[in-house]
Amino acid sequence: MRDLQSNGSDTVLRFGRFELHPQRRLLLDGERPLPIGARALDILLVLVESAGKIVSKEAIIAQVWPRTFVEEINLRVHISALRRVLGVCPQSRDYITNVRQRGYSFVAHVEQVSQAGSETPRTPRELPNLPGRAVRIEGRQRLIDELTRRLHTRRHITLIGPGGVGKTTVALRVAQQQLGHFADGVRFADLATLAEPAQLAATLASEMGIAVPEGVDAQAHLQATLANRHMLVLMDNCEHLVDACAALSEALLQAAPRLHILATSREALRTAEEYVQPLAPLESPPLGSHLRLAAALRYPAVKLFVRRARARQADFRLRESDVPQVAELCWRLDGLPLAIELAAAQLDVQSLDGILAQLANHSYLSLLGRRSTPARHASLLASLEWSYALLSAEQRRCLQGLARCDAYFTVADAQQALADVQVSDTGRCAAVARLVALSLIGLRRDGGLVYYHMLGCTRAFAREKAREAALASAWDTPALA
Structure with a gap:
């Protein structure tokens, strides 16, 4: 499900008397393998990799079931199964806590070591905390490769573009490809829910696993802590805090010469070292192009629609006779990945003709997506309201x-x-x-x-x-x- 390390060694996560081997998908009690279902193991990976933090139920569901709609009861069932597996240890009740109306948290101390290399434990702050993105990304690989290379020469890159264009998805894939390349790790901070600019430094420190002592200025502590770190920080959704994000980014980059920042925003931060990378919608067939099936499937927007439709309906097949409708749909949705995914989800309840009819009267703006989707991406309307509020x-x-x-x-x-x-x-x-x-x-x-x-x-x-x-x-x- 995840790419914890890309250096070929078997990462081991230790807590209590247990050892978790993500690459081998194995949980050991001492030297004894424990029976654990695939979903329960995925949930454990999500929680352990975010040890010490509260992970919302929606976030867990999005990572463990990325292509499937599931009810919250499914998550509770697997959490119960996971607790039963860990129940062989008397301290298991102290591993996973349920934070009322917020989610779950793995509260035990976690050490990370490489079985094939050094046995020196790594502290929880060094564990990558990147949200999972199991699905394939259409039409972005050349850009992802370019940004991956550019990150080694540019210390601050900001991906900009309209809501729903896929900035977070691309940034996460780039960050995932950096695992193992930064000595002090890769960290992720989603700033969407942060409303107060004054809390930015403290929030970023918390997301990075850096404890700020009481009475100490959070920004000064961050600067001092990161001064000698070789680290990549992904700051997601900066647009509503753009001035504060710009000021903090410049301060951190000045204080920490080996720190790199990858940001996503609907507008540039305009720092001294910033490289701005606009993200365009996916290429769609021109309107009235009369393409055959094979030619239509060369367009990333059409490929995304087909893939998301198959995720909803396993027997979905794009027929030659459907090509004009799908091509028009992708064109009228501007090639926006979010819009295309929401449209594909409508195949559960109506035909392609019905979806096109909705586009004619603009009711598609309020079509709802997955329940696990962040509120600003629950619909096109919500995404646009997010920008309109600025x-x-x-x-x-x-x-x-x-x-x-x-x-x-x-x-x-x-x-x-x-x-x-x-x-x-x-x-x-x-x-x-x-x-x-x-x-x-x-x-x-x-x-x-x-x-x-x-x-x-x-x-x-x-x-x-x-x-x-x-x-x-x-x-x-x-x-x-």
């Missing part, structure tokens, strides 16, 4: 105005669309720049021509917001006497 009132009005334009529009088109928006000329320019920075609209150049692009889902969302604003304004207008 805008000022003026920027929101400008986004609504630009939604009147076609998918591709020039600077002149933008000026015309925003002519009646109650914003100053300076404010319009600043708003458009902000929308580009947040990946809500794209900026493209073709020779000397500069033009913008707005994804169909963003345009549908902005038009709906404009309609809601117009209705609210109508209600607020006093009736004429």
